[in-house]
Amino acid sequence: MPDIGAQLWLLGPEIVLAVFAFGVILLDLVIKEKSVLAYLSIAAALFIMFTMFGRQGTAFGGMFLADGYGLFFNFIFLTSLCLSILVSLKYLPVERINFGEYYGLMLFATIGMMVMASAGDLIMVYLGLELMSLSVYVLAGFMRQSTRSNEAALKYFMLGAFASAFLLLGISFTYGLTGTTQISGVAQYIKDNGLAGNPVLAFTTILYVAAFGFKIAAVPFHMWAPDVYEGAPTPVTAFMSVGPKAAGFAVIGRVLTVALGPVSSEWTGLLIVLSILSMAVGNILAISQTNIKRMLAYSSIAHAGYALLGVIAGGPEGLASMMNYLLIYTFMNIGAFTVVTLLRTEGVKGEDLSDYEGLSKNHPLLSALMLLFMFSLTGIPPTAGFMGKFYLFVAAINAGYLWLTVIAVIMSAISAYFYLRVVMYMYMKEPGTVIPVQRSTAGRVALMFTGIAVLLIGVQPTGFIQMARSALAGFGI
Amino acid sequence: MNEILFGYLSFAILALSIAAITRKNPVHAVLLMIVMFFHLATMYLALGAEFLAAVQIMVYAGAIMVLFLFVVLVLNIREEEKGERFASGWPLGISLAAGLLILILIITDKVLTGRQGQFTQAVILQETHTKAIGKLLYTQYVFPFEVASLILLVAIVGAIVLAKKRLG
């Protein structure tokens, strides 16, 4: 047994976050002003973000892998955690759900994601996934008085339970076939014993793709997404559309490309189908939506399709472009949801597309930022979204998927219709009633931060993609 | 002899599960489920997993199903029995399940067993099942064990938040 202290040091980020999560839940009993808990959570996340890098190694006999890949994803999770909490600060009192447990659950969900991204064992993948999902189920149903929120939580829970069952079935088949649950061990066993082409392994692959497909909301496993995104509290939707999705991709990277790497031909085909369907269904159904949260839900389905291109392309380049895209998606999607959240005030829901009519007249800066996020989600230069897609498409073309890239580009063009419709509503329509905006400093900070990030990555894109590439050094593909 | 026992247990487990989901009276469904858990526990016993068998009874039959029963008891059984047994989408569900079953049947003869671990039946009998599991849980699997404890904590907090919180 190696030095326990060194192993715990590798686990540092998770442990610190867990301690803070306990602290938040306990302090909730004595602290009346809940924003203190929010700032405490943000402080924890920032502290970890600045101190986590440089950890390298495996702990607990390969259960936990501290590597660049995991840390990069941790960065995504912590960023989305900070931003979502900032957005929640003024939103929770408006919805009358200003409880301290909210922040505790957010932290626990983040721990789950971090465990998933650093998992070196299929058991850890499952446990991390459950920790994340369970927290997010509760967060989705946090508005107890709202039937929509209840519906969202219940739907998410039911379908999530199905996904977990698939995952467990897949893991048990893998264990039966190889006699190990260690991710690198599975790959080694498949290679050594020539299991490629075994129908049981192919079946296992289907189960994994189905389970992870649920988590990243890829078609045909997307049915829950629109209702859940619409019903959940908006900051939770923002969090959910980014964190768990990125965590799902992190696990796909570990399980499919590493554990099932030797049989990549078996799952690539499945992922291609998933990707095309996601892009098509997501983008086309988004057109008919009038509720902006539903629209963003379909858009999130479509973006899962784009990001899958990186996994399909495979190799360090493909994975790096996928990671880079998820980071960019974090900024632009949470930015867009921040705007949606800010429109929710006492007595005004602000979720309908018509609420955006003539928004630029009353709130020019807010509208300008929304315009930026919509451009970025469409993939129009010089925004980050464009650069993200650019790297994805280049990776896919280099891997020989030119036709797939063409489909993706066409779908992006379709998506312009509904993204730019929001812009059109804001700038080219006369305002009906004046829609008030939350006076939330924290929300503005989040907005400013995401806006700057989207612009900065758009004009100076090399930083993060380099980071993603170097994170993949020693990943084992 | 072992084959006969296994055959009986698998048949009983399947029959009881089907019976449980087709009952209109939810109390009967829960009770059938408990009987099913007993068969499952016997299966574990026959496989030499005595700790698992005891925990199966304690946790599932003794705790979880009592809570289920507790909830089901306060339902209005007469109303429940009037409604349709299955949601309208059940043909789709059953065909998906049948598809999955067919896939599994196709692959069953291709299943290979991977390398064996250090815990053979003899080792477990000698060390006792409880000790073997305990040692593994607190050494090799201590990290998953701790994460599982976090999951339970989240479940508790979540249940309280969803059920008990007064509106702000």
Place this chain on the structure above:
Amino acid sequence: MNFLEIIFRPASFDVIVQLAIMVLKVVVVVGVIMLHVTYATYFERKSIGHMQVRLGPMRTGPHGLLQPIADFVKLFFKEDIIPAAADKPIFYMAPVISIFAGMSSLAVIPFFNGFVIANINIGLLFVLAMSSLGAYGIVMAGWSSNSKYSFLGGLRSSAQVISYEIALGLSLVGVMMMAGSLNMTEIVKAQLAYPTGMFLFPQILGFFVFMVAAFAETNRTPFDLPEAESELVAGYFVEYSGMRFALFYVAEYIGMIVMSLIAITCFLGGWDGPFQIPYVPFAWVFIKLYILIFLFYWIRATVPRFRYDHLMSFGWKILIPLALFNVVLTGLLKTLNVI
């Protein structure tokens, strides 16, 4: 020896002898315990009677010694009434399950060195598993009778039993840690090897929690809310009469005896005592059993009933934390080699 292994080995003379011995053991244990149940009722009425300066049963036989038999004959010949709206199969099964849950635990209790029906490795877990089934008899009886009183009694009882089961299980963890085994015989042997001869002293906290939880598990005063007669008539078995009522009645006493036997095995040194009693190896178990049973009656005569919310908060906020503290304390003391 694994029970299933014995059954499923190719039959030989050896096996048949073993089976015969086992059956004989079962008959002896069940017979002795049933006799004890019969006279436990008499003992209860007498001792509580004297505590309240009454005489208790006096008419049937000398000092009322034949009273339990008269009661039994009466119950046996009484009409078996089943409510018209009852859910019959469940109504029939409920008392049987109650008895079964209590009786089956007897299988792993060692009465003296070497005498135990099934010497299994998971004895203690088996006991906990079986006692957790006791709730079903009560819940099913309460629900299937289709009566408000029995239903409320059943609900109260299931909530109570579930809550106190946790404390009961946790209170035994300290014993498991000290004995390093779940086998009941091994637990007694570990106590004999221990300086005090029993785990009562290092595990005094565990013993306290166990006994309180045992009172609640068996629905005895001061935790007899499921059958609070002023509120719920007789609680979950209001609608039962005749033999079926007798089964519930017997189940309650078996529960008491089983809980006492577990306490004796886990905390009080099992079959061993301060001095050897020749020719009766099981004497100490029974002496300890009578003392504990008397404790049940004594407390019934002394303490008033809890209020329901007090009962719940006592279980969750005091007993369970205490039991957890006991686990931590035991672990700490064991690491420091103090115990």
